[in-house]
Amino acid sequence: MPFNELRKDYLLDRWVVIATERGRRPTDFARQQRQETKTNVCPMCPGNEQMTPPAVLVYLKSGSGIRRDKDTSGHRHKNWLIRVIPNLYPAFSPPKTRISRRQIVRNRNLSLAVGHHEVLVESPDHQGHPANTSIPQLTHVINAYVDRLRELSTKTYVRYVSIFRNHGLDAGASLSHAHSQIIATPSVPKTVAEEMVASKAYWKKNRTCAFCEIIRQEHDGPRFILENSKFNVFAPYASINPMEFWIFPKRHETSLLQMDRNEVKSLAETMKTCLNRLKTLVNDPPYNYGFHLSLDKEAAEYYHWHLEVYPKLAVWAGFEKSTGVYINTMTPETAAENLRKKTADS
Numbered sequence: 508m509p510f511n512e513l514r515k516d517y518l519l520d521r522w523v524v525i526a527t528e529r530g531r532r533p534t535d536f537a538r539q540q541r542q543e544t545k546t547n548v549c550p551m552c553p554g555n556e557q558m559t560p561p562a563v564l565v566y567l568k569s570g571s572g573i574r575r576d577k578d579t580s581g582h583r584h585k586n587w588l589i590r591v592i593p594n595l596y597p598a599f600s601p602p603k604t605r606i607s608r609r610q611i612v613r614n615r616n617l618s619l620a621v622g623h624h625e626v627l628v629e630s631p632d633h634q635g636h637p638a639n640t641s642i643p644q645l646t647h648v649i650n651a652y653v654d655r656l657r658e659l660s661t662k663t664y665v666r667y668v669s670i671f672r673n674h675g676l677d678a679g680a681s682l683s684h685a686h687s688q689i690i691a692t693p694s695v696p697k698t699v700a701e702e703m704v705a706s707k708a709y710w711k712k713n714r715t716c717a718f719c720e721i722i723r724q725e726h727d728g729p730r731f732i733l734e735n736s737k738f739n740v741f742a743p744y745a746s747i748n749p750m751e752f753w754i755f756p757k758r759h760e761t762s763l764l765q766m767d768r769n770e771v772k773s774l775a776e777t778m779k780t781c782l783n784r785l786k787t788l789v790n791d792p793p794y795n796y797g798f799h800l801s802l803d804k805e806a807a808e809y810y811h812w813h814l815e816v817y818p819k820l821a822v823w824a825g826f827e828k829s830t831g832v833y834i835n836t837m838t839p840e841t842a843a844e845n846l847r848k849k850t851a852d853s
């Protein structure tokens with residue numbers, strides 16, 4: 508009798524049932540009608556700057572380059588290309604006065620949610636999503652991620668900066684204007700912490716980076732999606748989402764802070780290509796993406812930053828919620844086979 512496969516993540520103790528037997532194809536997910544977010548007035552659109560708190564960072568056109576500035580309480584910049592604003596309902600908020608580690612971490616079961624929660628408006632164009640925006644605009648988005656990461660990571664109470672994007676109502680984007688979010692936290696979140704522990708152990712044993720090894724393994728294999736001079740993309744062996752893919756820089760670095768100009772541009776091109784193929788294949792599905800990085804100098808040898816993209820094509824229900832084991836009805840090999848195909852835009 509044929510069986511499905513139970514696969515374990517490369518590093519995490521996370522298991523997924525991959526439906527190799529009666530696996531689904533991208534077209535099986537493509538026909539559903541997507542719900543659109545309805546807003547009368549978009550607070551992120553140009554002209555509505557007064558509806559939001561003052562921006563902590565704006566990119567303004569200046570000759571052939573970019574000028575960086577911020578708003579003040581009385582003044583909001585117009586004609587911006589990128590705008591980063593504090594979230595109106597922050598999950599993590601900055602301390603009003605100096606705060607010590609002991610004041611934040613109260614005991615093993617309680618810490619204060621000290622940090623920052625920001626919204627990065629990716630474009631003045633309401634529909635300027637990465638799959639269809641220009642490469643220069645997407646380059647601004649990535650540069651702004653790096654600017655915020657650089658500033659937030661210098662704060663003594665910040666141990667991690669999560670940069671992520673929710674696309675579509677079903678993936679948690681309550682506003683449809685192209686935007687990302689940045690949350691700075693006082694501790695390293697679970698998934699990244701587990702990746703760090705596992706990759707550190709791997710490094711101690713093998714004196715090589717586990718992620719560099721994964722990139723090598725997946726290169727040209729059945730889960731390979733694309734490669735350019737700076738990045739590699741593949742569907743992970745134990746994908747928990749249908750059509751999931753991961754983008755890795757070829758150069759071994761712990762965070763986005765080390766990217767040079769060419770890598771930033773190449774990342775923009777890589778993201779646009781992959782997200783555009785996903786959009787074309789599955790009818791603009793909702794998705795989330797998030798960067799995994801490390802701000803720990805000690806992790807330089809063993810941690811390797813990357814971007815994980817999770818299309819939201821399945822509903823996690825009783826089994827997933829009660830066991831922490833996932834069921835994925837599309838094999839990553841099928842996902843990669845389809846995501847390898849060029850579309851008009853890629």
Ligand SMILES: [Zn+2]
Pocket residue numbers: 549550551552553632633684
């Ligand atoms: Zn808008």
Ligand SMILES: [Zn+2]
Pocket residue numbers: 716717718719720759760809810811
């Ligand atoms: Zn590496």
Ligand SMILES: [Zn+2]
Pocket residue numbers: 702799813815
């Ligand atoms: Zn990761």
